[in-house]
Amino acid sequence: MSLDQLINKPKRALPSFHTILAVDDKLDLLSSIKSLLEVYGYRVLTASSGRDAITMIDTHPIDTIVLDLKMPDLNGHQVMDFLKEKHPDIPVIIVSGETGFDSVTKALKAGAYDFIRKPYVAEELVNTIKHAIKNKVLSQENHSMHEQVKHSESLHRFMVNSSPDIIYMLDAHGHFTYINDSVQQLLNIPKQALMGQHFSALLSEEEIKQHPFALNERRAGDRKTQNQEIQLRRRVSYESSAQTGTLSIPFEVSSMGIYEQDVVEGKSQYKGTYGIARDITARKQAESVIRFQAYHDLLTGLPNRSLLKDRLKLAISQAKRSNEKVVFMFLDLDRFKIVNDTLGHTIGDQLLQAVARRLQSCIREGDTLSRFGGDEFALLLPRIKCQDDATAIAEKIISILNEPFHIEGHELYLSASIGISLYPDSGENMDVLIQHADIAMYDIKGSGKNGFMFFTEDMNAEYSKRLSLEQDLRAALDKDQFEVLYQPQVNAITGQLSGLEALLRWNHPEHGTLPPKDFIAIAEETGCIISIGERVLEKVCTDLRRWNSDEARVAINFSLIQVAHPAFLNLILDNINLFGLDPKQIEIEITENVFVSDHKDIIEKLKTLSEHGIHITIDDFGTGYSSLSYLHQFPITTLKMDRSFINEIDEHPKEACIVSAIISMAKGLNLNLVAEGVETESQFHYLKNLGCHGMQGHLFSEAITSDAAHKIVKNPIIETPKETTPILTDQM
Ligand code: C2E
Ligand code: MG
Numbered sequence: 001m002s003l004d005q006l007i008n009k010p011k012r013a014l015p016s017f018h019t020i021l022a023v024d025d026k027l028d029l030l031s032s033i034k035s036l037l038e039v040y041g042y043r044v045l046t047a048s049s050g051r052d053a054i055t056m057i058d059t060h061p062i063d064t065i066v067l068d069l070k071m072p073d074l075n076g077h078q079v080m081d082f083l084k085e086k087h088p089d090i091p092v093i094i095v096s097g098e099t100g101f102d103s104v105t106k107a108l109k110a111g112a113y114d115f116i117r118k119p120y121v122a123e124e125l126v127n128t129i130k131h132a133i134k135n136k137v138l139s140q141e142n143h144s145m146h147e148q149v150k151h152s153e154s155l156h157r158f159m160v161n162s163s164p165d166i167i168y169m170l171d172a173h174g175h176f177t178y179i180n181d182s183v184q185q186l187l188n189i190p191k192q193a194l195m196g197q198h199f200s201a202l203l204s205e206e207e208i209k210q211h212p213f214a215l216n217e218r219r220a221g222d223r224k225t226q227n228q229e230i231q232l233r234r235r236v237s238y239e240s241s242a243q244t245g246t247l248s249i250p251f252e253v254s255s256m257g258i259y260e261q262d263v264v265e266g267k268s269q270y271k272g273t274y275g276i277a278r279d280i281t282a283r284k285q286a287e288s289v290i291r292f293q294a295y296h297d298l299l300t301g302l303p304n305r306s307l308l309k310d311r312l313k314l315a316i317s318q319a320k321r322s323n324e325k326v327v328f329m330f331l332d333l334d335r336f337k338i339v340n341d342t343l344g345h346t347i348g349d350q351l352l353q354a355v356a357r358r359l360q361s362c363i364r365e366g367d368t369l370s371r372f373g374g375d376e377f378a379l380l381l382p383r384i385k386c387q388d389d390a391t392a393i394a395e396k397i398i399s400i401l402n403e404p405f406h407i408e409g410h411e412l413y414l415s416a417s418i419g420i421s422l423y424p425d426s427g428e429n430m431d432v433l434i435q436h437a438d439i440a441m442y443d444i445k446g447s448g449k450n451g452f453m454f455f456t457e458d459m460n461a462e463y464s465k466r467l468s469l470e471q472d473l474r475a476a477l478d479k480d481q482f483e484v485l486y487q488p489q490v491n492a493i494t495g496q497l498s499g500l501e502a503l504l505r506w507n508h509p510e511h512g513t514l515p516p517k518d519f520i521a522i523a524e525e526t527g528c529i530i531s532i533g534e535r536v537l538e539k540v541c542t543d544l545r546r547w548n549s550d551e552a553r554v555a556i557n558f559s560l561i562q563v564a565h566p567a568f569l570n571l572i573l574d575n576i577n578l579f580g581l582d583p584k585q586i587e588i589e590i591t592e593n594v595f596v597s598d599h600k601d602i603i604e605k606l607k608t609l610s611e612h613g614i615h616i617t618i619d620d621f622g623t624g625y626s627s628l629s630y631l632h633q634f635p636i637t638t639l640k641m642d643r644s645f646i647n648e649i650d651e652h653p654k655e656a657c658i659v660s661a662i663i664s665m666a667k668g669l670n671l672n673l674v675a676e677g678v679e680t681e682s683q684f685h686y687l688k689n690l691g692c693h694g695m696q697g698h699l700f701s702e703a704i705t706s707d708a709a710h711k712i713v714k715n716p717i718i719e720t721p722k723e724t725t726p727i728l729t730d731q732m
């Protein structure tokens with residue numbers, strides 16, 4: 001049966017009136033039959049020969065034929081033969097004078113409905129026609145009903161077999177009596193192989209134990225099985241057998257008992273089970289993806305904040321019982337924003353993934369590493385014996401993150417600041433532990449980044465101060481609370497002023513004069529550093545203009561964020577133009593970390609500035625983590641040796657050999673060298689004797705106001721210690 005036939009119901013075609021064909025070569029008889037039957041409401045057609053009759057039958061719908069047997073051309077038997085072949089459903093009533101046994105038998109055998117002898121009795125003829133027609137209608141109705149049943153059965157079979165679900169019936173003993181075609185596709189089992197089998201053939205032993213009645217439910221009504229999840233066994237392939245291996249596939253089963261009323265006893269009797277099993281693999285997969293997404297960060301695949309909090313809560317309650325410690329670390333990547341801003345989000349994302357992989361290599365089984373958001377990660381270490389264990393892990397993380405990352409041809413350097421809180425020492429509950437780790441993290445960020453710090457109570461005060469500073473910082477520019485001081489640099493041989501360094505101060509209305517360490521980190525994080533830098537540059541240019549000396553050169557400090565900013569280059573060049581300065585009067589001081597990531601656009605900017613005659617200085621030289629190869633790539637004029645090395649001269653003279661190494665290197669690379677933080681005469685002589693003649697430090701002058709600097713610019717001689725016996729040591 002075609003799909004079209006299935007969908008469209010067969011039509012019942014029952015005539016509204018009945019047509020009778022009267023066939024006789026006797027015309028008077030024909031007309032009398034016609035008249036008689038028309039009185040009874042029939043439509044009557046007539047044919048006076050067998051041939052005419054066949055033509056009529058072929059061209060008109062006829063319900064009954066009244067047929068004479070003896071006719072000159074085709075006789076009644078021949079008409080009957082034709083009818084038997086072509087229209088077997090039209091009842092034929094023979095009205096004939098030929099009453100011989102043979103003739104009658106032959107006609108009846110050929111399918112005649114009845115035989116009436118001529119001369120006919122009107123009432124007999126009419127009654128016979130009535131019966132014949134009634135009979136025909138009944139048989140037509142019967143046929144039509146049969147067709148409808150057949151159709152409906154095909155339709156249902158089609159619907160059941162086309163269902164995406166397994167539809168089955170079991171007998172009272174749990175054997176399959178029906179199962180639809182879907183089973184073949186869903187479980188790779190031939191349908192015939194299951195018929196008569198016990199339903200347990202589809203379940204593993206474990207599953208039978210778990211859900212013994214899911215498939216052969218006896219209950220009906222509200223208590224029947226509805227949407228019960230079970231695992232059915234699916235063969236590996238249609239060709240394989242149950243022995244060669246099966247997979248467990250999740251299905252959702254709804255089943256109910258089938259009952260039949262016992263006529264004798266009047267009780268209903270359990271006959272079997274009817275059920276539907278739906279493959280829910282796709283839904284389960286979707287659910288698990290959603291579940292994963294709800295508790296994981298999609299970029300790194302790490303647990304997210306919610307999952308971490310769950311685990312932290314659990315770890316705290318376990319530690320409470322077992323008297324152990326829990327460590328919570330909050331890790332923030334230093335200056336990650338610059339990677340995103342200068343190299344784009346795709347590289348930023350890859351870097352985060354690489355960081356996640358490295359961090360994962362530092363943790364133990366049972367620890368949780370989570371991405372808390374942005375460039376923040378959190379680490380939960382349950383069951384820690386002592387603080388030293390946490391220290392070891394934090395040290396490992398710091399050092400592993402300091403190794404360069406290689407992403408799409410870029411060599412990127414990162415550092416991280418880690419704040420650590422301990423249960424129960426730093427806090428008794430989850431929120432406090434998280435908050436305290438956060439505070440400790442900000443503390444390390446404020447004191448130079450790239451390290452870790454355990455939370456201590458006094459950090460709380462610092463933190464509140466930091467929060468209020470953050471708010472104040474936004475208004476400080478408007479209120480013009482920033483001041484630029486200048487620290488002179490001296491040539492140790494001539495005692496001449498060789499330059500000035502601009503050092504920023506914030507004249508805070510409540511906290512007094514704040515040094516940069518108190519607010520630069522906050523300004524960087526909040527983005528205020530950009531506007532602050534513009535203000536510093538403007539003030540320096542104004543002062544240089546006012547001092548009106550072509551010789552004066554001022555070094556201005558810029559952090560990586562400032563250099564990476566798209567407007568940096570124009571900011572410098574525009575101001576130099578605007579104030580009519582010589583580019584040589586401006587020096588850019590940047591720390592080594594500007595070079596630790598190979599940002600091509602930063603290299604280009606510095607090259608352009610250098611081409612304009614602007615000096616580029618590496619500040620705090622020797623404290624960075626980069627390879628020194630950048631010294632070749634960049635147009636650097638000066639190295640400023642970090643204060644920590646100068647301190648060593650007095651404190652650990654034996655270890656001060658690094659100073660002489662830096663001095664030799666600067667000479668070898670033909671770079672100017674300035675030692676910063678020179679505080680004592682012995683440092684002065686030591687450096688001078690080794691050939692480091694550029695110096696800056698409290699020994700000569702602290703940072704001074706613009707007016708005081710003006711005086712020095714006008715009279716550029718600075719007092720330096722008098723010559724003494726050189727303290728040359730043999731470790732040099
Ligand atoms: P820096 O560029 O290395 O500046 C030298 C710092 O050492 C200054 O601290 C200076 O006051 C201090 N110093 C100089 N001589 C001595 C000495 O003999 N002994 C000791 N103990 N310290 C000395 P300051 O002014 O607190 O600045 C700290 C840092 O803040 C600077 O380090 C610089 O990196 C940054 N900074 C200063 N001004 C700005 C600015 O306008 N923008 C940016 N982005 N950073 C700035
Ligand atoms: Mg500096």
Ligand code: MG
Nearest residue numbers: 619620640676
């Ligand atoms: Mg410095």
